[in-house]
Amino acid sequence: MSIIQKPRGTQDFLPEATRIWQYVESTLRNAAKYYNYHEIRTPMFESYDLFERGVGDTTDIVSKEMYDFYDKGDRHIALRAEGTAPVIRSYIENKLFGQPDLQKLYYIMPNFRYERAKAGRFRQHHQFGVEALGAANPALDAEVISFAYQIYQQFGLRNIEILLNSIGNTASRLAYRQALQDHFRPVLSELCADCQVRFDKNPLRILDCKADHTHPSMNTAPSIADYYDEASKQYFEQVCAYLDALEVPYTLDDRLVRGLDYYQHTVFEIVLNSTSEKGLNVSLAGGGRYDGLTEMLGGPQTSGIGFGMGLERLILSLESENVVIPLKDTLDVFVMPMDSSANIAAVTLLQQLRENNLQADMDYQSRGLKTQFKAAERANAKFAVIIGESELSSGKFEVKDLRNRSQEAVASDEIASYIYERTEEI
Numbered sequence: 001m002s003i004i005q006k007p008r009g010t011q012d013f014l015p016e017a018t019r020i021w022q023y024v025e026s027t028l029r030n031a032a033k034y035y036n037y038h039e040i041r042t043p044m045f046e047s048y049d050l051f052e053r054g055v056g057d058t059t060d061i062v063s064k065e066m067y068d069f070y071d072k073g074d075r076h077i078a079l080r081a082e083g084t085a086p087v088i089r090s091y092i093e094n095k096l097f098g099q100p101d102l103q104k105l106y107y108i109m110p111n112f113r114y115e116r117a118k119a120g121r122f123r124q125h126h127q128f129g130v131e132a133l134g135a136a137n138p139a140l141d142a143e144v145i146s147f148a149y150q151i152y153q154q155f156g157l158r159n160i161e162i163l164l165n166s167i168g169n170t171a172s173r174l175a176y177r178q179a180l181q182d183h184f185r186p187v188l189s190e191l192c193a194d195c196q197v198r199f200d201k202n203p204l205r206i207l208d209c210k211a212d213h214t215h216p217s218m219n220t221a222p223s224i225a226d227y228y229d230e231a232s233k234q235y236f237e238q239v240c241a242y243l244d245a246l247e248v249p250y251t252l253d254d255r256l257v258r259g260l261d262y263y264q265h266t267v268f269e270i271v272l273n274s275t276s277e278k279g280l281n282v283s284l285a286g287g288g289r290y291d292g293l294t295e296m297l298g299g300p301q302t303s304g305i306g307f308g309m310g311l312e313r314l315i316l317s318l319e320s321e322n323v324v325i326p327l328k329d330t331l332d333v334f335v336m337p338m339d340s341s342a343n344i345a346a347v348t349l350l351q352q353l354r355e356n357n358l359q360a361d362m363d364y365q366s367r368g369l370k371t372q373f374k375a376a377e378r379a380n381a382k383f384a385v386i387i388g389e390s391e392l393s394s395g396k397f398e399v400k401d402l403r404n405r406s407q408e409a410v411a412s413d414e415i416a417s418y419i420y421e422r423t424e425e426i
Contacts, residue, residue, distance in 0.1 A: 009122050010124045028151065035104070037104040037105060040087055042080070042086035045077050048076040050089055051066060051085055054293060060115075061082060066113070066114070079111075080112060081112060085293075088133075088299070091131075091133055092298060092299035104133075107127075111124075122312055129306060130307060131304060131306035133302055141265070142239055142246060144306065145266075146246050148270055149248050152314075155323065156321075161273055162270055163256050163268060163271060165253050165256040166236035166267065167224055167263060168265065169231060172227050179222045180203040183220070184217060192209065195212055205257065224254055239266050256269060262290040265289040267289075270309075274317075290304050330359070330379075330381070332358040332359045332360060333359070333415075333419060334360070334376035334383070336369060337363065337387050338386065338387060338388035339389070341389065358416060385415060396410060
C-alpha cells in the first residue's frame with residue numbers, strides 16, 4: 001500500500017521546528033502587547049465575495065491563487081487568502097466601530113494560496129499582521145511602520161530596508177490612473193494578458209507586474225509624486241517627519257504600489273538585503289493605509305492602516321543570516337523506576353511534581369537505568385529521581401542533581417520543595 005504524503009506546498013512542523021515557531025510567536029505576541037495591540041481570530045474560510053470585493057478581482061490572489069469551492073449549501077466559499085479583509089469583515093459585523101477608542105488588532109494565522117511552492121513560499125503559509133482602525137493620523141502610520149521595523153531588529157535581522165511610498169488620496173489616484181493609462185496605451189498590446197485587464201480596472205497594478213517588469217515602458221512611467229494634491233503631499237511629508245523623529249530608516253520608492261487594491265496614502269515594504277554568501281534577498285513584510293476598505297465591505301467610513309509579515313520567510317531569514325535563536329528546552333525532573341514494582345510510586349510522584357509546577361516526565365519503556373540516564377540527558381533534565389526496591393522500603397528516593405552530579409536521599413513528599421531549593425542555589 002502506497003504512503004500518503006502531505007499536499008504539495010505544505011509542511012509538517014516536527015517538535016524541533018515547533019520550538020522555533022513557538023519562540024517566534026511568543027516574541028511577536030510580546031511585541032504586540034507593548035504596542036497595545038490585541039489579538040483577533042477569524043474563520044479559516046470566508047465568503048468568496050469578501051476577497052473579491054476586499055482584495056480586488058484584478059489581483060493575482062483573487063484571479064489566480066484562491067482556494068475556493070461551493071459547499072453543500074451551494075455557497076461560494078474561499079479558504080482565507082490574507083488577513084486584512086477578514087479582520088475588517090469582523091470589525092464591521094461585530095460593530096467594533098461603535099467603540100470609543102482606536103481598535104488596535106493583531107493576528108497570527110495560516111493563509112492559503114495556490115501558488116508555485118518554493119523556498120519561503122508555501123500554499124499554506126503563516127502570517128503575523130496588525131490593523132489599527134479608527135484614525136487617519138500620520139503618527140499612526142509611522143507607529144505601524146516602526147512596529148514592523150522594530151520586530152526585525154528584535155529578532156536580530158540587521159540588513160533590512162524599508163521601501164516607502166504614498167499613492168495619495170482618491171483624487172490623486174484618479175489623476176495618476178489617467179496618466180498611467182495615457183502612458184501605457186501605445187504599448188498595451190506588448191504587455192501581458194493580465195496587464196491588459198489591469199489597464200482598465202486598476203492600471204497602478206501594471207507597475208507591480210512580475211512578467212512585464214523589464215519592459216522599457218516601466219522605466220519611463222510617470223511618478224505618483226507628480227500627481228499628489230496638497231493634502232496627499234502634506235500627509236506623506238508628515239509620515240516621513242515622524243519616521244525621522246523615531247530614527248527609523250527608509251528609502252523612498254515611487255514605483256511601490258503594493259499588490260492589493262484597497263491601499264491609499266502610505267504604502268511600504270520591508271526587504272532583506274543579505275550580505276552573506278548564502279543569504280536571501282526577499283520581501284519580508286508589507287502594508288499600508290486603506291481608508292476606504294470598510295465602506296467597500298459594507299461598513300461605515302473608517303480609517304485604517306496595517307501590515308502583514310510572512311513567518312516562513314522570517315524564520316528562513318533568521319537561518320540564512322545565522323541568527324542564534326535562544327531556545328531553552330529543559331526538563332526539571334526525570335523519574336526513573338528501576339523495575340515494574342516502582343511504577344506506581346513513580347507515577348504518583350510524577351503527578352505530585354506537576355501539581356507543584358515542575359516539568360516532569362518518566363520512562364515508560366521499561367528500560368535499564370543506564371539507558372534512562374541517557375534519556376534524561378537528551379531531555380536536558382536538571383534532576384533525576386531513582387526509585388528501586390530499597391527506596392520503596394525506606395520511603396526516601398534518590399535525587400540526583402544532573403548539573404553537578406551530587407546525589408541525596410529525600411523523602412518522597414519533600415522532593416518538590418527539595419528541587420526548588422536546589423534550583424534557587426544555582
